Amino acid sequence: MSVVTTKIATVEIRDLAHGGAGVGKALDGDDARVWFVDGALPGERVRASLDAEHKSWLRGHTLEVLEPSPARVAPPCPLADRCGGCTWQHVDAAAQAQLKADIVANQLRKLPAPTPVAVPSPSALGYRRRARVHYQRDPGREGEGFALGFYGQRSHEIVDADRCPVLDPALDWAVQQVRAWARWLPESGSVHGLSNGAEVVLGLPGVRPTPELEAAIRAVIEASAPAEGSDSSPSGPSLVGVQLRAGRARVGVGRTWLELDGDGPTPPVSQGPFTFSQAQAAQNAALVAHVVEMAAPADRRVLELHAGVGNFSRALARSAKRVWTVDGDREAVANLQRTVERWGLPINAKRGQAEKLLAKLAGGGRHYDVVVCDPPRAGIGAQAARDLAAVARERIVYVSCDPATLARDLSHLAGPDAAFELVDLRVFDMMPMTAEVEVVATLVRRGQQHGAG
Ligand SMILES: C[S@@+](CC[C@H](N)C(=O)[O-])C[C@H]1O[C@@H](n2cnc3c(N)ncnc32)[C@H](O)[C@@H]1O
Structure with missing residues (x-):
């Protein structure tokens, strides 16, 4: 497979491939190879830009939609055209x-x-209880000099996001707390999060515990904990714990597991931020x-x-x-x-x-x-x-x-x-x-x- 950057074609999309790209043929020129076009839907005619080619297929992304599908909608997230966290923001939720x-x-x-x-x-939004996002400390950037979010589309560049409409609101809130710990984190890394809708645990791989980081984490845990003896449900989401992992060292700050998916006669599972969860x-x-x-x-x-x-x-x-x-x-x-x-x-x-x-x-x-x-x-x-x-x-x-x-x-x-x-x-x-x-x-x-x- 070789990578090219120049070719642009008008492609008629007839199908969807595994992975969600539109599948079609170019209407211009005499190249009979199949196109796989990110961001295109069946029934559409799009202008596609070539990203990679193979002897039997071409891979590209949508530059312009010439004839839209009835299933195409305006993306609910303002970062949809850049963030790689979601690739189907442009698809009607009811059709997905x-x-x-x-x-x-x-x-x-x-x-x-x-x-x-x-x-x-x-x-279709606010549902995602488990996620892994990335961070990069970058003193050259404006503002905090800390990018936090998913990788971009077709790149490993982080799309800095101060909220994500797909994450469950408690998880979305908890992930953002990591910004306050930036000075004690490595240059770059990832944040694993798991939420039960009210409580959240986070995991920070490759992070060595320091007294300052642990104190900063505890401050968030304590500030977000429901008031002692409160008989009403907590007023907002709470971070209950963070698991730090570096090499063999594993340090839990607070409670690093949640109980999930208990349902009457079926007891809950207890799990932390690093194990798989639907x-x-x-x-x-x-x-x-x-x-x-x-x-x-x-x-x-x-x-x-x-x-x-x-x-x-x-x-x-x-x-x-x-x-x-x-x-x-x-x-x-x-x-x-x-x-x-x-x-x-x-x-x-x-x-x-x-x-x-x-x-x-x-x-x-x-x-x-x-x-x-x-x-x-x-x-x-x-x-x-x-x-x-x-x-x-x-x-x-x-x-x-x-x-x-x-x-x-x-x-x-x-x-x-x-x-x-x-x-x-x-x-x-x-x-x-x-x-x-x-x-x-x-x-x-x-x-x-x-x-x-
Ligand atoms: C898609 S997850 C499913 C987990 C579980 N069924 C659920 O619904 O949460 C796949 C699981 O397979 C495990 N796994 C991966 N490769 C495996 C292998 N070769 N043999 C056994 N388990 C494996 C992973 O640790 C992970 O827990």
Whole structure:
């Protein structure tokens, strides 16, 4: 692939690619290669500027919209044309879930698959409870000389933002507190944040604790804490703790974990700023409910791969005979083990690599009735998919945030001659204003009944 900067073309967009770019052909010239154009929507005609080229495709971004799609709107965020935190601010919030379902359908088109059902997000702004933003101290800049925000589009330059309309307001407020600590931070770094809507914990990787920084953090924690003995809900968001990490040194200032996603009979998870959490509470509740319905775990032995802090595990364990979980992240596993112990849940939580475990189980002829997996973007790969098909007796629920690797893995699990059949596809809009997708693919062993529950 080579990078070029000069070519400009008029492109007619007919589709959306995985990642959210518009896909089309140039109307001018005789270059027949496919264009992938950031910021363009199906049905549009745009002027695109070339960023990179390959022998079979060209990649660019929208310079001007010549014929807009009915789904195009004015971005709600004033930084939308520069900030890389969101790439779909220009897309009508009401249209985003279906466009994501269309992207998934397109990626899975070669498989025998049902039409994906879109699950729209209840809110498009102020929903994001987990984020990682970046900072850079820059004494040459005007004002504070401290940039804080997401990276820009197609760059690693920070777009300084004093508010972000997509973050949950408590998280947005807490992230901004970091500005006051700038003089004790390294030249550059990142801020991890997690919110439960009222309380926030932050994580600062690569930051050595100093008495001055700890005192400054404590000042924010104390100033934002609800008044002692107050029986009413806190008047504003509160920062409850910050975890500092540098090399092996880990120092917590205040309480560095939150309780999240407790729901009546399902106990909450407790987690800090560095472990994975789904980006939105309301959509996550819908996602968990769907995964449990599709897994049909009642009286079944359930294996859950990539369990994290136990987002699905606690709900699966409510009716399963037992749930065995594995995750590669030491801290997430320790969190889940604490939750299991505290609430006495029928879960065995272990640390390990899902692919290695599947190989061992398949090699030993071991089976589980139901397997739930939720890998990172890379998916599980061909061999692990084949092992998974050997290990799962009845059902597989595969949760994915990358439809391309999902399509690859499903081709080994649910292709025309495979042991499993794809019976349900659901696309949750977990992160509105971005092209991120969250797909749940439910597979049932051929010859078994489809109905969940
Ligand atoms: C997308 S997150 C899902 C976590 C959890 N299911 C949830 O909903 O919050 C993926 C998880 O996979 C874990 N992970 C990444 N690679 C892994 C591997 N090879 N084997 C096991 N776990 C892995 C990560 O630590 C992370 O917790």
